[in-house]
Amino acid sequence: MKNITMSVFSDLAQDFVEATSSLVRGRTINLMDTKGMIIASTEHGRIGNFHQGAKEAIETGRPVRIAKADLPKYKGAKEGYNMPIFQNGQVIGVVGVYGQEEEVQDVANLLRVYVTQSFKQQVIARRQVMEGELRSQLLDLYLLGNPDSQENIEQLSDVLSCHLCFPVTVIVLKTTAPSGISGIYDILRQYFGNDEVFSRNDIYGAKDNIFILIRSFTGSKRPDHFEDIAANLCRGKKELRMVISDSCANAGEIVEGYKEAKALLSLSGDGIDRLSEARAKSKLYLGKLLQHGGSHYIQQLNRTLRNEVSAQQEQTLLENAKTYFLMDGSVSQAAQALQIHRNTLLYRLNRLYEILGLNDVAPFERELFIRMLIAFRAEEG
Known part of the structure; x- marks a missing residue:
């Protein structure tokens, strides 16, 4: 999509003439395609007509001035100045402005430059939107994972040059x-x-x-x-x-x-x-356990804890347990991280186990349930 296609040129042409008419004090502006057909005009009735002057500008690559005396030999034209529009060395259209040469030559040239730059910018914007839509489609195909989509994936990847x-x-x-x-x-x-x-x-x-x-x-x-x-x-x-x-x-x-x-x-x-990392996996699967059947029991544990201790004590007990688990069950390291005596930590852990009824549960299961409780409370906010 390096060049401006004629379909894109046509789509943008009418917007351009409407936007620029006021800049040339309401003069008639026409845009013609490579066949010399008027594809946009401030005089809507002329759209679709053939313009002989534009056809000559396209064939020669040079501006065409049309004076009143020249009108008989220029079918579909009016007095004015017609400038070819180039992109990458090729003529992609013609812009024409109504009026005498000395009045409109500079205006026509400025419009030619303006329309060329304007179309380039709009084509770039369109290309970015189109590429974004195609990338979004390609992303969806990969995320859906349908084996039958492989051919579509390859085609889109080729179009985007994205593999x-x-x-x-x-x-x-x-x-x-x-x-x-x-x-x-x-x-x-x-x-x-x-x-x-x-x-x-x-x-x-x-x-x-x-x-x-x-x-x-x-x-x-x-x-x-x-x-x-x-x-x-x-x-x-x-x-x-x-x-x-x-x-x-x-x-x-x-x-x-x-x-x-x-x-x-x-x-x-x-x-x-x-x-x-294992910790991220642990967080993920704890979350899945809560979402798929484990939440009822954890809610019971949460209610039990809230009925037994104050909100501040709840937070202290769970934060201490969380740090203990993060330190892989090392009382000394956890106590040091919490800046408390190890006996204080042991007392709080045993107090938490007692309240939750987890004293006689294996260490792995005890840690699992308390981690799920911590995750549940985090989700609860």
């Missing part, structure tokens, strides 16, 4: 900022630059108010380079939340990678989660 290089990761982002998805685009461009974020080997778009990037790692880029900068970005912006999937070796794994990343994104939290 994933496996392995890839699926990166999902959401924001609470007022700017929404468009703000995410701006933030990513600011921190990474267009070439770094949106390469020809990446597929990206927005779906369900989530920004999605299927990212290839090629050439000299370190696989974790994007993740490192993204982590710093999310830490600096509380309104951003990001989840990065496991490495996906093929198109089938993209579907699962997206589902897991989106599921984890829907859970409460901030910053960045990498599903290549």
